[in-house]
Amino acid sequence: MVKIDDLEVKYKVWLAKDGKPVIGSGGASLLKAILETGSINAAANALGYSYSFAWTYLKKIEQRTGLKVVEKTRGGEEKGGxxxxxxGKRLLELYLRAEEAVRKALENI
Structure with missing residues (x-):
């Protein structure tokens, strides 16, 4: 038998526009990893995503919001990035603030 004290409240946070999901924890992790690594490919690798998956996710975010969230630079001697x-930074910050607010609210239950 399960005891009430053994139960946990779980949640998922995502941002949506017009009822369609824009960014969830995976997208926030991707944006954060791009911020930290300076590379879509390095960010994707760090998260275990393919480059194609990461690029498609970023394009989906941009299409649904109408905002450009990532600026790519071409290769050359510096390899690009x-x-x-x-x-993109504001979108990530909004997601992180929302997630933190939900987490804090649930701590009080």
């Missing part, structure tokens, strides 16, 4: 745009 990627950075979050100001909008």
């Amino acid at each position: 990627a950075t979050l745009t100001p909008e």
Whole structure:
């Protein structure tokens, strides 16, 4: 028999636009990893994603929001890279604030 004290409250947070999901924990992890690594490929590898999956996810975010969230730089001697745009940073910050607010609210249960 399960004891009430053994139960946990679980939750998922995501941002949506017009009822369609835009970014959840996986997307936030991807944006954060791009911010930290300066590369979509390195971020994808660190998270165990394929580059194709990461690129498709980023394009979905941009299509659903109408915002450019990642700025890519071409290769050459420096091999190129990627950075979050100001909008991408704000999107990540909004997600992280929402997730923190939900987590804190549930601590009080």
